[in-house]
Amino acid sequence: MNSLIQKELAPGVMFNSVSVSKFKTMRLLVNILLPLSEETNARNALLCYMLVRCCKKYPDFTTLSRKLSMLYGAELNGSVSKMGDMQCLTISVGGIDDSYTLGGESVSEQLSELLCEVIFNPKVSDGKFDSEDLAQEKRLTYDMIDSEFNDKRIYASQQLIKLMCADEQFGISRYGTKEQIEALTPADIYEAWQYVLKNAYFDFTYVGDSSPEKASGVIENSFKEIKRTPVELSTDVVYSVFEPKNVTEEMDVAQCKLEIGMRTACAEPEEDAIAVRLMSAVLGGTATSKFFTNVREKKSLCYYCMSRFVRLKGILIIESGVEADNIEAAKEAIFEEIEQMKRGNISDFELESAKLAVINSVYASVDTTGGVVNWYSSQLMDASVDTPEQAAEKFRAVTKEQIVAAANKLSLDTIYVLKSKAVEK
Amino acid sequence: MNNITEVVSAKFKDKYYKIDHESGLTIYVYPKPGYNSKYAIFGTHYGSVNNAFSLDGGEVKRVPDGIAHYLEHKMFECEDGDAFLKYAKTGANANAYTSFDKTCYLFNCTDKFDESLEILLDFVQRPYFTDETVAKEQGIIGQEIRMYDDSPEWCVMFNLLKNMFRSHPVQIDIAGTVESIAEITPELLYSCYNTFYNLNNMVLCVAGDLTPEDVLKTADKMLKPSENHTIENYFDGEPYEVCSHYVEQEFPVSMPLFNFGFKVKTHPVTRKEAAEVDILLGVLSASYSDLYKLLDDAKLINQSFDSEYFNGPGYNVVLFSGESRSPKEAAEKITDYIRELQKTGISREMFEIARRDAYGDALSSLNSVDNIANAMVDCHFNNADIFGTIEDIANATLEDVNERLCSLLDLDNTTLSVVLPAKE
Numbered sequence: 001m002n003s004l005i006q007k008e009l010a011p012g013v014m015f016n017s018v019s020v021s022k023f024k025t026m027r028l029l030v031n032i033l034l035p036l037s038e039e040t041n042a043r044n045a046l047l048c049y050m051l052v053r054c055c056k057k058y059p060d061f062t063t064l065s066r067k068l069s070m071l072y073g074a075e076l077n078g079s080v081s082k083m084g085d086m087q088c089l090t091i092s093v094g095g096i097d098d099s100y101t102l103g104g105e106s107v108s109e110q111l112s113e114l115l116c117e118v119i120f121n122p123k124v125s126d127g128k129f130d131s132e133d134l135a136q137e138k139r140l141t142y143d144m145i146d147s148e149f150n151d152k153r154i155y156a157s158q159q160l161i162k163l164m165c166a167d168e169q170f171g172i173s174r175y176g177t178k179e180q181i182e183a184l185t186p187a188d189i190y191e192a193w194q195y196v197l198k199n200a201y202f203d204f205t206y207v208g209d210s211s212p213e214k215a216s217g218v219i220e221n222s223f224k225e226i227k228r229t230p231v232e233l234s235t236d237v238v239y240s241v242f243e244p245k246n247v248t249e250e251m252d253v254a255q256c257k258l259e260i261g262m263r264t265a266c267a268e269p270e271e272d273a274i275a276v277r278l279m280s281a282v283l284g285g286t287a288t289s290k291f292f293t294n295v296r297e298k299k300s301l302c303y304y305c306m307s308r309f310v311r312l313k314g315i316l317i318i319e320s321g322v323e324a325d326n327i328e329a330a331k332e333a334i335f336e337e338i339e340q341m342k343r344g345n346i347s348d349f350e351l352e353s354a355k356l357a358v359i360n361s362v363y364a365s366v367d368t369t370g371g372v373v374n375w376y377s378s379q380l381m382d383a384s385v386d387t388p389e390q391a392a393e394k395f396r397a398v399t400k401e402q403i404v405a406a407a408n409k410l411s412l413d414t415i416y417v418l419k420s421k422a423v424e425k
Numbered sequence: 426m427n428n429i430t431e432v433v434s435a436k437f438k439d440k441y442y443k444i445d446h447e448s449g450l451t452i453y454v455y456p457k458p459g460y461n462s463k464y465a466i467f468g469t470h471y472g473s474v475n476n477a478f479s480l481d482g483g484e485v486k487r488v489p490d491g492i493a494h495y496l497e498h499k500m501f502e503c504e505d506g507d508a509f510l511k512y513a514k515t516g517a518n519a520n521a522y523t524s525f526d527k528t529c530y531l532f533n534c535t536d537k538f539d540e541s542l543e544i545l546l547d548f549v550q551r552p553y554f555t556d557e558t559v560a561k562e563q564g565i566i567g568q569e570i571r572m573y574d575d576s577p578e579w580c581v582m583f584n585l586l587k588n589m590f591r592s593h594p595v596q597i598d599i600a601g602t603v604e605s606i607a608e609i610t611p612e613l614l615y616s617c618y619n620t621f622y623n624l625n626n627m628v629l630c631v632a633g634d635l636t637p638e639d640v641l642k643t644a645d646k647m648l649k650p651s652e653n654h655t656i657e658n659y660f661d662g663e664p665y666e667v668c669s670h671y672v673e674q675e676f677p678v679s680m681p682l683f684n685f686g687f688k689v690k691t692h693p694v695t696r697k698e699a700a701e702v703d704i705l706l707g708v709l710s711a712s713y714s715d716l717y718k719l720l721d722d723a724k725l726i727n728q729s730f731d732s733e734y735f736n737g738p739g740y741n742v743v744l745f746s747g748e749s750r751s752p753k754e755a756a757e758k759i760t761d762y763i764r765e766l767q768k769t770g771i772s773r774e775m776f777e778i779a780r781r782d783a784y785g786d787a788l789s790s791l792n793s794v795d796n797i798a799n800a801m802v803d804c805h806f807n808n809a810d811i812f813g814t815i816e817d818i819a820n821a822t823l824e825d826v827n828e829r830l831c832s833l834l835d836l837d838n839t840t841l842s843v844v845l846p847a848k849e
Contacts, residue, residue, distance in 0.1 A: 022459035065713035072785030356516025363535035
């Protein structure tokens, strides 16, 4: 793949582009980064949803949807996530390549303009966003919070993070609480918008066949009038644990969820983070991992058991779905596998198959425009921005010794169990 | 001799090859230059609904519910070890699934494609079932069934089907029940295998940076010639009318979920019809539609609102689904809206929006090797063609879509299934 071309359009405004011809579509995405904060998460999140709901030119959701559909089902999406201790507002547009339109029009040009429209020309008047729109977006956000509660796998994972990182910004919800959202006024959103334009860090990424010049030109122009003082961004990494926490919650579920959070004492941009990523893969990241093979297949203790590494925070999360009677046995089996890793009991097969699976997923991920965009934009805070080929090379070079060393740095932080209520069946 | 046909689309700047392999298998190869991922899917036209069948006019066999899915799980266990472990050596990402009307085995890889394809073709053609291995699976599948029982989305759909259909097996949980899978024996598994895993009843679709020769190299070596047999599937006489118009269940969810289905007169769906219904469902449920706006303004839906045309042998259902504070009101509004639209017809402007939207969606699906290969399996089993499907959307007319709107949706033949938050 062609490597990334980067340029700074304004202070704290980066524009990255990758030219790729194999797709039928193009994509332009911006990550807007701010510090995670109890005071501003809710208003920033709602700002993001308000920006993609409509704009001055397309003043309601339906008009905007119709515009996108006339552009052959083009997409405009907004989402909110956490990236280390930062809140990340993501807005993206994507559509078919100009050469496939039925009427010969340029979709990519119109979409770049549309992205700038929604960021710089939202539907505001008298220092306020539209109150009816805000009420609707609040409702949609509550619904999203409810859906995440309905999905017990997501719920359990969020509970773990909340407990484990109670003293870190990372522990708070990416869009605040229902109460915080409820309290927001149309003027609060305006204030958030003004703050974002002047102070947030903007990272644009363009992927497509046609030239990115047009897009970067439109963006650069839009920032000309704005006096920018980008905010400082950082992420705290906790290196040691004083006393592990143990929390059990009861709910009416048939299958229990066992969540284990560990500190890895190593995070991006530290060089060894790559070894931790691979360690997590050997432990529970693939279909040949120790967890899958031993805890699930051999001992039949759970329906799923996997681990993932939150690389900016230095946190390893182990997730498992188990029967109530098997919770203790599964816990024991999971810690036994970690112990084996620490002692260096890793077979060549385990190591090699984990490397293959990880490299496979790296290459596979860049076969979509969204994947290419994510691949680059997610490396924003890493030590270096690698192409898929460079990343594969680094994974291949990791040794068993490095993995064992990474395993020996693991310390247990929190165990969270979502348990079925004891009812007679 | 293998017969190879090249199908080119100048418009979509892509092509694929259809190979009638001498073994009896149909193979499709869709080259995607520049892609790292390669995707192969090997499927049989056999799913959870095929629970009564005969071979070459012989006696009708009835098999336990959930056996197709059970068989899929057991196929991974080979005499010489677990197929997943074999894939681990090639780094491929392997999976399988059983749906109502097909069972598919697939892998996605970026490296060592030949080896992975060899594994796929080998284990799916080499069943190995013993009393011991069959018994061992009961616990794992039992767990899987329990996990589905915990899923409100899964339950709201099966409650709909159970109340819509009187006897058709589409209402039966794909994985069966803990009781039904207890009846499964190696003999029954072999009987299903020998009936449906005949290469003439199967298809292999491959997409990626590959040529037909790359695939044939392995296929020629691995495929065992199959004799063509006549398979007859039996579905008990299913009445046109739904069994019941409403069903509800409580769950620990915070917002009600609903599935609102229109039972449609059974018929095989043509490519043209599928394209027209695609556009029609855009008009009825996409975020740009008048109905979406109406429901959204009334605070009756959220972004999860969706629709689907869901069909197979003996079942055709148009389905609306989503989360709603008041599913009954939402269903009523949907019904009223459709009744009115059936009188006035869809406007030309709305049709154009929906047509372009559906076209862009279909074209974008050619970006993904997974989508392409999966779509080609469906196309093969439904006698369609991947480029033709997109062309049909581009060429659809307002008149034909209006005609579908009236002929497909019978407002008196609906079922509403609701999952309500459990009362404390």
